[in-house]
Amino acid sequence: MRAAESANVLIEARALTYSRQDEVVFGPIDFAIHAGDIALIEGDNGSGKTTLMRILTGMLHTDEGELIFEGAPYTRDTTAGAIVFLGHHLGLKLDLSARENLHVAEGLYGRRDGADPLGVLTSVGLAGYEDEPVQRLSAGQKKRAALARLLLVPARVWLLDEPYANLDRDGIALVNRLLGEHAARGGAALVTSHGAVSFAGDEPRRIRLHA
Numbered sequence: 001m002r003a004a005e006s007a008n009v010l011i012e013a014r015a016l017t018y019s020r021q022d023e024v025v026f027g028p029i030d031f032a033i034h035a036g037d038i039a040l041i042e043g044d045n046g047s048g049k050t051t052l053m054r055i056l057t058g059m060l061h062t063d064e065g066e067l068i069f070e071g072a073p074y075t076r077d078t079t080a081g082a083i084v085f086l087g088h089h090l091g092l093k094l095d096l097s098a099r100e101n102l103h104v105a106e107g108l109y110g111r112r113d114g115a116d117p118l119g120v121l122t123s124v125g126l127a128g129y130e131d132e133p134v135q136r137l138s139a140g141q142k143k144r145a146a147l148a149r150l151l152l153v154p155a156r157v158w159l160l161d162e163p164y165a166n167l168d169r170d171g172i173a174l175v176n177r178l179l180g181e182h183a184a185r186g187g188a189a190l191v192t193s194h195g196a197v198s199f200a201g202d203e204p205r206r207i208r209l210h211a
């Protein structure tokens with residue numbers, strides 16, 4: 001690995017393995033995610049993609065292999081504020097509006113330089129829906145409200161589990177645009193998807209899990 005590359009490693013996995021009741025779910029796998037990388041986590045149904053995501057968010061732990069964040073052991077302390085997760089559950093409070101949900105996120109994780117709730121809601125196509133309770137939004141609009149959170153908070157690493165689900169063609173293009181822009185400003189993302197993923201910029205890295 002070149003020195004410049006190794007200096008930019010955000011996440012590194014060495015022989016990472018996850019077992020449940022002595023059965024290996026996935027691994028051993030090795031990968032390195034650098035600033036500016038988009039990585040696709042690939043594998044069949046049940047191969048462990050969501051499980052790997054949950055490990056990377058800190059919701060699950062494994063003692064098998066090593067996981068490193070910016071050269072330090074991967075813990076809630078070392079990753080605090082640096083990682084944001086968008087999963088099957090969107091993490092939205094349904095009785096609050098999209099704008100109020102963003103205020104909650106901002107209170108917890110802070111705000112990216114130059115970002116503001118109204119601006120990011122406009123970026124994801126929710127202008128005019130800012131103050132609608134989330135429960136009254138369509139599935140795709142809810143997904144967009146969750147995507148707005150990625151733009152508001154300063155996390156450098158995005159973990160996106162099936163980000164294209166429930167999105168129309170425009171929404172898919174939106175996710176691809178957001179990924180391209182995030183990578184261009186030095187962010188990184190790990191993405192699971194059963195659909196085709198395509199975005200501007202370098203070819204994505206691929207992390208392959210076997211069922």
Ligand SMILES: Nc1ncnc2c1ncn2[C@@H]1O[C@H](COP(=O)(O)OP(=O)(O)OP(=O)(O)O)[C@@H](O)[C@H]1O
Pocket residue numbers: 020025043044045046047048049050051052
């Ligand atoms: N809470 C759980 N308890 C027990 N086993 C589980 C649990 N969650 C997942 N598993 C099992 O772990 C394995 C990996 O599941 P996981 O959800 O990570 O796969 P995946 O690659 O994300 O699948 P899909 O493509 O279907 O979303 C599967 O065999 C699944 O049955």
